[in-house]
Amino acid sequence: MKPHQVEGIKFLWRNVVENVNRANRGKGDGCILAHCMGLGKTLQVIAFLHTVLHSPHLPKLRTALVVCPLGTVLNWCKEIDMWTRKSDQPIAIYNLSETKSFHERATMLKMNKHKSLNPVCKWHKKGGVMMTGYKMFLLMSSSKKGKYKRYNHLFAEHMLQPGPDIVVCDEGHIIKNEATSLCTVMSSIKTRRRVVLTGTPLQNNLMEYYCMVNFIKPRLLGSAKEFNNRFTHPISNGQHVDSTEKDVKLMKKRSHVLHELLAGCVQRKDIDCLREQLMPKYEYVLRVRLTPLQRYLSTFKCSDISNRKGCLFQDFKNLLLVVCHPKVLVLDKLRREQQRVSLLNEDDESSEIGSEEEIDPPSPDELLRLPTMSVQELKKLIISKGGSVQHIREKEDLVSCAKLLLTKSADTGPDELWYEKVMPSDSNLIDSVEMSGKVTLLLRILKHSAQVGDKVVVFSQSLLTLDLIEDVLRNVTMKENDTIWVDDIDYCRIDGSVKQNSRKNCIDQFNTHVDVRCRLMLVSTRAGGIGINLIGANRAIVFDASWNPTHDVQSIFRIYRFGQSKPCFVYRFIAQGTMEEKIYDRQVGWMG
Template sequence: MYSDKDRREQEKMEKQHKMEKERMRKRRNSHDLEKIELTQTGRLLVNAGHSPDDPDVHVSPYLTHILQPHQLGGVRFLYDNIIESLSEFNTSPGFGCILAHSMGLGKTVQVITFVEVLLRVTSAKKVVVIVPVNTIQNWFNEFEKWIPKYLETGESCRKFEVFLLGDAVKTFDHRVNLIEEWTRRGGVLLIGYEMFRLLIRSTQPKKPGKSKGLPLNVRENCCFGKPTTVSELLLLLMAAGRYAHPLVIRSALIDPGPDLVVCDEGHKIKNLNTDIAAALGAIKTRRRIVLTGYPLQNNLMEYYCMVDFVRPDFLGSRKTFSIQFEKPIKNGQCIDSTAKDVKIARQRIHVLNNMLKGFIQRRTHHLLKAILPESKEFVLLLRKSPLQHALYRNFVMYAKNEISSGNSAVFNPLKAFAACSKIWNHPDILAKTLERKREERRKAQQKDPFNFVILRQPNRVEDSPRSSKGKRNTRIKAKTIQGVMEEEFDITENDQGLQYDWAEIAMASYKVGHIEHGYKIVLAMELLDACVRIEEKMLIFSQNLTALDLIENYLSRRPLRTSTETTSWMKNINYFRLDGSTPGSEREKLINRFNSDPTARLFLISTRAGSLGINLVSASRCIILDACWNPCHDAQAVCRVYRYGQQRRTYIYRLILNNCMEKAIFNRQISKQGLQQRVVDDAQVDANITQKELETLLMYDESLDVVHDKWDTSHWNFGDEVLESVVKCRSEMLAEVLLFSVTASVTSTSPRPGCQLPPAVWKGLVCPLIPFLSPIYCTLSYNKDTYWIYTRHGNRYSLGFTR
């Protein structure tokens, strides 16, 4: 039996579905969206096939020759959903939509093009664009780049203003003044999510209390309307203005609010504070655009939140959506799913795709193949240095003791990751931590001379935490892993309570400053040197700020040798750094200088701070120094160079320490839950890890760390002179080299040198066997495009596949 609440929910859903069917009946064929033929007047028509009552609507002439076919298709998609028809624009409440184009496809320029059309041909006056704060300056610059206020000739180009409510607007009064000016003049308001939250929060009713801010005599006179002096009158007017601020903010941002709201990185709406989500939902206009680079099946509840924002009630309540779609689809994507589970999941995905296809447009990075030069991605699996070998062996023994003792309150996957990263990036980082711990102990000893250090004995397995039913609790509490995915901080410092006794003996006589103790930094520096010699620019990403500090330290002692001169590395001259502490206004200056200055060679970037909203296409090479828990962060980092506007071939180098936790995390990224999750495009990692899964991450075969001779590199050919010049000299540091060819097609790929299979045998025999080969390195995009790699194990060749 349905309750009244369920019945009302069902009626709302049916009404929304009926409206969408009617809208879909009127709209143009989706195949016509990307036709880029110019009209007789040399213009791009936006509303092709419009009703006789509507005039032709064209793209701005300043953007006509800029847009790629998929971008014009995106603009037309936005027009069909947001404007629909000029004749009905003022009478229709409007609809919302989701532009789900992968990173690097130019979502920003599509929105800018559409906003210019909206403000030019309709009665709409105000648009608010809500963005992550680290992208807000980039949005402003993109408006200035594509449709500046004035051209170089002095001719007026953009007919509307763009207001930036960023870090530079410090006081509350100034923020309100800027919002009032935007409300009065119209145009585009750029604002960060956090700023939006604070402003909306300021409009909430406060608890009743004593009136503050005005002297008693002014408050009393105010009641009778009798300010007695000029100063009292000014105070009264200022107070009245402040009391009116909430009304101004609410009127401008909520009700009646803007004519269009755009939410960038919209998949984060679910993870934002509830008051922001509530404020976004309270915006009166139904003309809403969400931008995201993620596919439908990446995280179903995130997509539910986005769909519910752009089309309220379309999918019903969260509970209804979970029962109808989320649970059946998840059940069919597990490694132990039954055939029936898989069948039901596919049916539910098909139904959901059909329901949403009218207002979600998905385009993937494969479109870049037709636009950009080739991109190659290499994974360099590195051996451990002798010191790293000793340290990691000691850590694994310590970790197994902690796991068997059930000490999950102190030891969890995040802390294991934090400790291990100090080993695999460079032992200098671990030495710094040990020195900090010693200093803490010295200070504690000075405060309390009887505060002795006690070395714990490992607990018995029987002492592990137990549930109420008496069973040992094997789930590791790791909620903070989600914080690693969402926030920017130095993960290497997230080790509170972690013991470092296991490192003390191996590091007893250690001296910092010897680069050869960590092969990652050695190879990173030599790849950088080779890149500089051929006059190309490089990016180095790391999620660890201490690793970036270390690189800067080694740069200060290393010469910069170009093809014509030898000089020194100088910060903010020939290299730059961007991390979470870099102010928003300063970020754009650094980016512009790096892109425009031919003497700039290197950009050091924190993965979380610099993986969104920045364009660094002047660089053609990129090093990912360490693997993130969340593979999306690494993918976003790569898209800083492999994106629309890149003119050169790009080369990506991922440095992974072999036979350790980092390699296990990398495997987990690219083969999450096996081949059943081929509907996933950029899979997120789980925030909770079981004890068994943690033990798997820490599996260690010490026999693989025995000393090897150098490889026979005479036949190695990677198609990259920089990589070849380095690995042929440093082959003793390499366990494997994996080539990920981003832009090559499987049907046209021929075997690399050394693999003697004829093409016919390759296509007819090897390809069908790929799913059964092991080990398999894979990420399958939703349209099942695959690319092939080769890895060398001595004299044998193993095959794998990746994106």
């Protein structure tokens, strides 16, 4: 183990256990292990749990629950098995995510008719580590709809009251809003021995940081109002260009006070503690020029926005699609049509809706009801009206977009085919690789990487962009060696639709040095940008910039981490003269 990992394990022991006497008598405490990505947080937790769960001096600490993003569940199981299987006392692993339905999960929690122990019963009786994803844990613990209601008491008994002896929240920055159902459910777990793992503890604002701290040590920072008055407002006031000298001085003072207050329960380590032991990393920001067609489409759309009141998020999304490749607009249209058809079939399979159906203006009651609708209902409404929800994260923005689409649909119908007025009619021109500077540059990097024997990972926020890249690969041949890109052989893809086992097999295949043919991984930033290990590649391409810079940083550390044996090269594609430049400039300012 590295020195920082030994220090991390001691930190976990001091906070969660402290000493044997207090551990057996008291309720315990929590902490945040905020080591940078790639420094081995998983290994530290496994070593800590192995020590605690098998200690004869700690009879009250026998069960641990690890809650993490669904895509990392199997990776946790693999790491636990790898590090403990050869020991005299391996850790028993119970993967709740393997079950497919509520009934199967409920069956796992009960005795069967022969009175033998099921996995969860064994977990409570004999100890071990239970694995589950955040969404599954939320559904199991809070579902109150119809047929699932009868399982509530069963899940609550085993997962919340009394629940596990220790709970570990991987990628704990997900718990960043006290108003969300997830935060409420996680906070209702009885045990106070809570460990939060995160590589990016401070993402957007101090209130998100407060939520994480309040989860592991309730009331340490007071109420949210008290925290805002004491820390958030003074620190924020001192960060502006026109801040007075008094404001800056107060900001530094309050920042120091907050740091000292949390020093005992938050341990932060960045990559500098291992910089000399890691392979070198080179980052390149490539400002890519738009093609004439992309510039024409962008100019047309911007002038159209300035002449009307539109849906900001929809217009912004369209501009991002243009700078990727004009063909993505066509792919977006096809996907929305498929979503609309599936929604209509889901709502009423027997109804037939004519294409010439007259659109009635929305009633006042319909508009007033929008704020009371759930997020999923709002998303369905927006999609059914021809809108897109890909870049909309907050409920207030969904309400605004739905209101605008309802009003506009009654007027002129959705303006989703704006590009057809100016798009060339020649399909070969639209499909041409040369119509996108980013795609052209991507193919050049892939060709060079293949020549030197390097593997590449491409990260994108847009599933449509990944669809386009796959389409390009299927129709492109490397001229030097006549290589054809074959799905699941030459390249793999990870997004939210990929099942756990398929994702694990894909990552294992990609990371092995034996399989030299599998040399490209296409990854959705949100689904695969956290918690996975892609050290098989040493070149990463961030195809589009994210408003939240930590998403891009998390993506880069999928390849730049322990186990990497080659120098790493990171390429950030920024469309020159577009909103992407503004987004990247904001990232630089935010990250310092």
